[in-house]
Amino acid sequence: MATKEEPLLKVNNIEVIYEHVILVLKGVSLNVYEGQIASLLGANGAGKSTTLKAISNLVKAERGEVTKGTVEFDGKRVDRLFAPALVKMGVIQIMEGRHTFEHLTVEDDLLTGAYTRGRDKKGTKEALEKVYTYFPRLKERRNAKTGYISGGEMQMCAIGRGLMAKPRIMLLDEPSMGLAPLLVEEIFEIIVKLNKEEKVGMLLAEQNAAMALEYAEYGYVMENGRVVLDGDAETLSDNADVKEFYLGLTAVGKKSYRDVKHYHRRKRWLA
């Protein structure tokens, strides 16, 4: 369904430096079209989270800065904007590691997501009902402190909270992290449903490449602060390198760890 018009989100060759000296992103470009699910794959430390934070401008809160390149959302340049301004425009990051507010109840936590709606009580109430229809589990747990709910419920709470802010695009950072496979599937199903029914574009950073490629239309593979490979989800799933390094498969089937002699093959991408 990705119309090849102007992308909703356009990241153009950005460079990110932390603490004025630590160069982490070395020219990352990617596009997400209206209503698309795109995924960002890569190993630990590849720069996935940094890319998402550069878009939402949460890098600033970690003493980081976008020093080169541009980020455009809906045709406007946004890389100089303050993070709350981006939230208002509908760019919502769901941070890695389920950052719920532990002393708040599930319902209060969800309501913080409506902060940028201002005093729109009616809209807030409707949004809350909508979140509860997508996540009936949260409705059951509405009065529990988020510090005491399960990991899966926390992830749902974090996504639901993002939904409260009228998102046009969600930047999801490893929603599968630390969850049982069944739960991961449940959460991905909901992400797809949000994408279809609420027309929310998704940029999904994942280490779980198999899952991400199953649900996304398009994928970007990152390594060492660069995008080294990109393509349609099917094309990527068929790519021999992706199969070997991210899906854990070889031509014969499951990979045996005895032949992990792939370092030089990794290198080839970086050239």
Next chain:
Amino acid sequence: MAFFFEVLITGLMVGIMYSLIALGFALIFKASDVFNMAQGAMSLFAGLALVGFLHQYMHLPLWLALLCTVGVMTIWAYVIVFVVLKPLVNRPPLMLFMATFGVMYLMEGIGQSIYGTQAKGLNIGIPDNSFEVAGIFMSSFDLFFAGVAAVLVAGLIWFFQKTRNGRALRAVSDDHEAALSVGIPLLKAWYLTWIIAGIVATVAGVAWGTRLGVQFSLSYIAFKALPVLIIGGLDSIPGANRPLFQALRSVRKRDS
């Protein structure tokens, strides 16, 4: 027995006075993980400003003088957050803590140079009568401030539990970055917190000032509120209001 209750009630009242100060500590600590050394100085400054508006430089009506005092504390909140603390965001909490030392000295210094160093009487027109109820002596003064403290605490609990901004402040105190990710700016939240702490400090300053006179020791009396905090929890707003401990403490003192 009557004596016991009298001491208990007096103790309770003194406890309430301390918990007014403890409340200010708890607010700031919760919002920014900082122990605010300047809490007492804020009460002192509020007391001085009120004396200035009411007796020393101007003779405003009480309500206007109180309003102006809260205005002064709002300016302080702005300066503290946007001048002193802003460059220290994302630094270790110890640096913020040290900065509040600076704020304390700054407030004391400016207070001295504007209002002078001598202790000042503060009269807001509440009669200090004592009367007897069931054989126990109570002071109208104490009762008045107990009432004010109760209203203040109820108001704060309502604000934090039920309003959008209160919820946002609680979110910030749990996780700055996650709060930012839903569009709640840290500095704005801090500003609001310091304004509230300024209002609480004003109430404490008035309560202490009317009783003991507005004097510079007020800045340090605040630290005597620390036991309340440690018992009630440094980050707990309802916890700052467990004056019973203070009450029991004074019972023990007088009995021994």
